[in-house]
Amino acid sequence: MRYQKPKGTADILPGESQKWQFIEDTARMLFADYRYQEIRTPMFESYEVFSRTSGDTSDIVTKEMYDFKDKGDRHITLRPEGTAGVVRAFIENKLYGPEHQKPVKVFYMGPMFRYERPQSGRQRQFNQIGVEAFGSDSPSLDAEVIAMALDLLNHFGISDLKVALNTLGDTESRDAYRKALIDYLEPHFDELSDDSKQRLHKNPLRVLDSKDANDQKLVADAPRILDYLTPTSQEHFDKVKTLLDSLGIKYEVDTEIVRGLDYYNHTIFEIMANSKALGSGYTTICAGGRYNGLVEELGGPEVSGIGFGLGLERLLLLMESEGVQFPDLNQLDAYVVGIGDDTDVASLQVVQALRADGFSVDRDYLDRKPKAQFKSADKLGAEYTLTIGDQELADHTIHVKQMQTGKEETIPVDDVKNDFGKVIDKHFN
RNA sequence: GCGGUAUUGGUGAAGUGGUUAACACAUCGGUUUGUGGAUCCGACACGCGUGGGUUCGAUUCCCACAUACCGCCCCA
Known part of the structure; x- marks a missing residue:
């Protein structure tokens, strides 16, 4: 490394x-x-x-x-x-x-x-x-x-x-208190921890904060700021x-x-x-x-x-x-599966059209097989998977699958591109 | 700044002074050349934090350094 x-x-x-x-x-x-x-x-x-x-x-x-x-x-x-x-x-x-x-x-x-x-x-x-x-x-x-x-x-x-x-x-309260604190601690100087000895004159208030057990005992009876306000x-x-x-x-x-x-x-x-x-x-x-x-x-x-x-x-x-649940701000609305090299352009167009419409959309960039692409869609938690193959290309359609229910519909690709929300309402709700 | 523990692949980890560094998960591929969460098969460390040293030989022993974690200090 x-x-x-x-x-x-x-x-x-x-x-x-x-x-x-x-x-x-x-x-x-x-x-x-x-x-x-x-x-x-x-x-x-x-x-x-x-x-x-x-x-x-x-x-x-x-x-x-x-x-x-x-x-x-x-x-x-x-x-x-x-x-x-x-x-x-x-x-x-x-x-x-x-x-x-x-x-x-x-x-x-x-x-x-x-x-x-x-x-x-x-x-x-x-x-x-x-x-x-x-x-x-x-x-x-x-x-x-x-x-x-x-x-x-x-x-x-x-x-x-x-x-x-x-x-x-x-300031007035604090100065008076500071003085009182020093007066109180001075006689106990030898009993203080080394750190607190340092603090005593530089910043006596910090002695109050000491984690040292013995210091804490001494401090317990020290004058309190509240009495000097x-x-x-x-x-x-x-x-x-x-x-x-x-x-x-x-x-x-x-x-x-x-x-x-x-x-x-x-x-x-x-x-x-x-x-x-x-x-x-x-x-x-x-x-x-x-x-x-x-x-x-x-x-x-x-x-x-x-x-x-x-x-x-x-x-x-x-x-x-505390087990606080963080909201998932990264929900994937749709994953586009392209089958065959010829679908690359169409996939890109669909992806961009949906994104322009405000959907969160991803696709495959590695020329993987349909199975692998579906696996990705599942892993990424895509709500819908849109498939384009030779058949869809010829018919100007796209195959829409709702992942959770497994419901599938073949829909004109322009409908999906123009208003995917409406397509969902119509076919999947 | 001081003290302690640790450091093996993408991840969790096993392990040994000496031929091929377990196992699991993840990933990828195949089983099924257009469909997910399953099964089975296969691939996956030029290498055990870095640099020295000891040794015939070190990932395994020693030293230094780096980083992480814990404690002190302090603090968020």
């Missing part, structure tokens, strides 16, 4: 690609209902776009970015996530301008890149669907975004879901919860969810699914939150934002393990 795909990438082959189409089509439909419009931004950006927004100490920036110098000596990064590029585009194209309805609601779907060790559902090039909404501080928007994420997952046939909710408050932040969070209640959306406030990226504040959430496909217990499938201040961070005006991202490779694993 001479060439292999790069580590951590995947070929999505025919058959498999249909599942992706289903997911993408479903998402597009739903986003249209919520009035989110598609935005397509480059797959690579200046390094700074991500280092600025994700946080210099975040794992993404420090070790997972695919970055390189291009021939013009520009420091380029293949996007590791969707938000930063969208925010950059939002600013660069001045979508904050008065001529745009607020909030500006956009979605994207496409590949992201992270340089890390591949595992099931985790690749170096992976795909995400995400949404971003700019220009409203309203808790209703927080609630709507969460509701939409759930709605989307339900449309994908995933039901056993849990919403974990938390708030990081505004400013009145405004508290009010915002309360409102979000009330709104979710009013929609009948169940959630659990989990003060230990933090998110890997530095730009979040106020509401953050993770939607988790309970499936063995992604490991034991509940695993995060979709995550997002508010990022007021991110637009400014990238040089834009003071505009708030909120969004979520959804990993499609994981989603697919989940859907497959």
Whole structure:
């Protein structure tokens, strides 16, 4: 085997690609209902776009970015996530301008890149669907975004879901909490795991997220962000919860969810699914939150934002393990069997006439015998098989067989070419 | 970046330091030179991930590399 795909990438082959189409089509439909419009931004950006927004100490920036110098000596990064590029585009194209309805609601779907060790559902090039909404501080928007994420997952046939909710408050809340957390953890420094020792000063919130059992014990008694919220932040969070209640959306406030990226504040959430496909217990499938201040961070005006991202490779694993039925978008209406070299032209004409009429039609291209052609028709699941031989050629007819019932009729070929639908109605319904 | 397991045809796989690398499915052909889902017969690895080494001889032993999967880290 001479060439292999790069580590951590995947070929999505025919058959498999249909599942992706289903997911993408479903998402597009739903986003249209919520009035989110598609935005397509480059797959690579200046390094700074991500280092600025994700946080210099975040794992993404420090070790997972695919970055390189291009021939013009520009420091380029293949996007590791969707938000930063969208925010950059939002600013660069001045979508904050008065001529745009607020909030500006956009979605994207496409590949992201992270340089890390591949595992099931985790690749170096992976795909995400995400949404971003700019220009409203309203808790209703927080609630709507969460509701939409759930709605989307339900449309994908995933039901056993849990919403974990938390708030990081505004800058003031977060700074106060950060300080309190450090004060609490400092005396226990020696007991912390090595990783958490690292995190303590760089990003103490991440200690909360530690998987280390001992860390978790310590963290259990740590101060909680909820006790450090400013009145405004508290009010915002309360409102979000009330709104979710009013929609009948169940959630659990989990003060230990933090998110890997530095730009979040106020509401953050993770939607988790309970499936063995992604490991034991509940695993995060979709995550997002508010990022007021991110637009400014990238040089834009003071505009708030909120969004979520959804990993499609994981989603697919989940859907497959849940036994979700993917619709067959590739139904074959008719297969044309030509018998003998002389029928080649007539076969082509019939095939093209039916296709022009909107039918999905295939034929034999290998000069195979009738039996083999019928076998193909059967294998491909053709609803009808149309046979043309010397007899039909002479009579200007075509032989139509309904595969499921085995019913056969000989019909003038022009009728079939002009209106195959009518022929079906008349002879087979 | 660290640790573990694996890598045989289109697919699932068996197997051995030494003449022809099982078996099954799929595919193709024949049985039926104009008809599907059945039966029977036949064909189908210039070759056992790549590169080295050990050996009289390696797909089988050793080393390196690549990739996949699992765990850690982190996360989608």
